[in-house]
Amino acid sequence: MSLSVLRLLAGDVPVDPSSPDAKNWIEGELAKAEYQAAKPTWFDIASKAVQDWLASLFQGPGGDAGPVLLTVVLLLVAGLIVAAFLIFGLPRLNRRGAEGRRSVFGADDTRSAAELRASAAAAAHGGDWIVATEELFRAIAQSLDERTIVTVSPGTTATEFAARAAVVAPAERERLAAAARAFDDVRYLGRAGTEAHYQQLVALDQSLQQFRPSLVPAAEAAR
Template sequence: MIVSSVLVALASTPLIPDGDGARELAEKELAKPEYQAAKPTLIDQWARAVVDFLIDMFTPQHGADLGPWAAIVIGVLLVAVLIAVLLIWGRPRRSRVRTTPSVLLGSADDRTAAELRAEADRAAREEDWAAAIVLRYRAVARSLIERDLIAPAPGATAQTIAREAVAPFPAEGDALHEAAVAFDDVRYLGHPGSAELYRALVQTDERLRSLRPVPIDAVPA
């Protein structure tokens, strides 16, 4: 395939090139992406070299100087190294970066808990209590997700998240329920919110951040 393409490239030239010209045309043709993509990888080349070495080692002209046991030991070692190389570099590594859910409490939002807290505090300074409460509850939910304490579905409601968070924090059940109610009131019922509700939500958030979650095995069925 490669040889025929090179010949076609040479034949399409109106003048008969000399040796240097033909070499230059061939190099340009072989430098095209389709030929570079077909080149063997480093692992392919290394594996081919190992196979060739093993074949040569066991042929009479090359392997006569090696004892049978030495040849077997060397062969086993080379195969083990080849397997290790394939296991480490021969397959794609699983990404360790956890993707952040883009949908949170019914809206597309990929901000971190810290970013949501900062936005909530900014809204509170402006006395926009409804926005502050919504943002702070989102921060609570995002923080629990970032800590791998809950795994809510994309359409999970505030109450669903509160109930799920009771498992690692059973003593905070009432506070979580009240926080979810405050979120629903300002988010869906149009309540203006208040400084008192926001302070209560901040205190709940801070307690959850400082408390050690209860292990799942310790939660009573």
């Protein structure tokens, strides 16, 4: 505080506080930069108001914040759960098992065995042995499914299909297992297909088309 104000407060200067001169001196003193810098800003005022409002929320009728705090926490948790459902959807049952399965046909592949064979033949004609191997293996599986010999679903793996087919066609067990390995090699392991693998699948497909299953319990074939 400046010396003039101190003198005024100390009574060194006989000035009547109600006089216009005293009022002007005081207003001039308060207008100085050091006093203006000490004044609270609009942000300080707004922050204080928000702090007071939040403090009032956490104070119950008797000054106890416990019940109000618990209610706020429960509301926040409920809001987070609802947001998670809206963003990610309902959790899948047995999610780990579903992620570990590999599709033989693909979820949206509705082609018949004949269409898959034609696709495989076209790929083989162009020298694309990877696609030819994939498509012909699918054709073999789809053919047995169409004939209701082996049940195949989009979640069935190549190895599972080969094991099921071997139950009803035990004589083809080794060739079915080899076909499943060839499919997995080109589909999932990134290995190059070969004409030899494709021709082995052609021979297996022709043999299975002529195959007539013996009576096998349906539950055993499904396994």
